């Protein structure tokens with residue numbers, strides 16, 4: 001479908017489907033929870049430029065480079081990121097904590113000797129439902145043409161100092177705010193060697209039984225410029241979201257083959273939510289949702305979270321220049337190769353940060369995604385009975401049932417059904433796809449959850 005057609009469709013459906021989903025200003029006692037408009041305004045392209053410049057200054061951030069040289073290599077980058085996040089945390093009134101999460105990666109195809117890999121993680125604890133977590137990451141390791149070369153300059157400005165700059169700038173701006181749920185800002189390592197840092201991080205969360213309801217990998221978000229004669233697209237960012245869950249079980253696959261649902265996995269619902277809250281004049285961006293897990297031949301840290309059953313997605317720029325990614329810095333036939341800072345557009349990275357801020361803040365201020373949503377399938381009927389677990393958020397106001405034609409990409413209709421855990425709708429479950437979303441007292445809506453069959 002052409003882009004213009006897609007937007008037009010959303011505009012039409014918005015009238016039927018949606019009260020605005022954006023998180024607005026709200027007061028909790030005397031402490032302002034923060035206003036999304038002010039948050040978006042505070043995101044500063046100059047701060048982002050300073051972060052990218054600093055990361056590039058370490059020469060290489062290859063995972064196998066020096067861990068203890070104070071000026072060159074991944075260890076120097078790790079220490080700088082840690083100090084920077086601690087500086088932000090100092091403004092948080094004790095709500096943000098920063099940790100170095102280290103582990104030893106055993107020998108593997110791209111790791112010739114056991115190697116310490118360290119993720120730098122800032123956690124801003126939620127004020128209302130701290131156990132509910134939203135994560136944003138960039139990877140701070142970099143590479144050149146030979147993925148085993150830890151010596152040559154690997155500036156990694158776009159891949160992925162840009163994504164780290166998004167995570168850090170959001171940590172700085174949100175540190176002074178009070179989100180209802182917990183938000184995690186992380187710079188992970190080992191990505192280029194095999195997603196090792198994020199794999200460890202996701203497994204630690206999984207082992208702890210952490211309730212991660214969304215994760216975003218910002219990876220190669222440095223520019224909307226095109227370098228190949230095609231038009232620039234500086235107001236667009238791609239969001240890759242899988243359909244059939246990577247973690248799908250055989251039993252789930254059997255249900256899907258029987259009644260559909262390829263387009264209704266948790267990550268797809270997250271994609272719909274992000275487009276709703278972050279494609280607008282306030283972010284200055286159009287989120288171009290792409291219905292696949294990632295690009296051909298490529299992957300990113302969201303896959304580590306998808307493998308553990310967490311909803312996750314990957315942001316990336318609209319049109320990559322492969323001469324600037326994973327390349328030795330050199331000039332060949334008059335063409336400059338290498339991931340150099342001069343190819344980054346800091347205003348663009350700031351807009352990507354605003355998209356992430358709108359998504360994370362709207363998620364954290366809304367109730368959690370409804371759990372245990374089922375469609376009653378105990379008998380044949382042309383009506384639809386939906387059931388779910390009542391959420392426990394103190395500001396939970398109720399639920400909305402949403403639905404769409406089976407051939408429609410996004411939700412077309414919604415109906416407020418009150419603070420209940422069961423409702424019967426006079427529409428056939430065979431003819432449309434349903435979802436249930438939670439709404440709080442301020443009108444913040446959660447992502448929708450698609451029902452599974454009750455039997």
Ligand SMILES: [Zn+2]
Nearest residue numbers: 159160219220
């Ligand atoms: Zn990358």
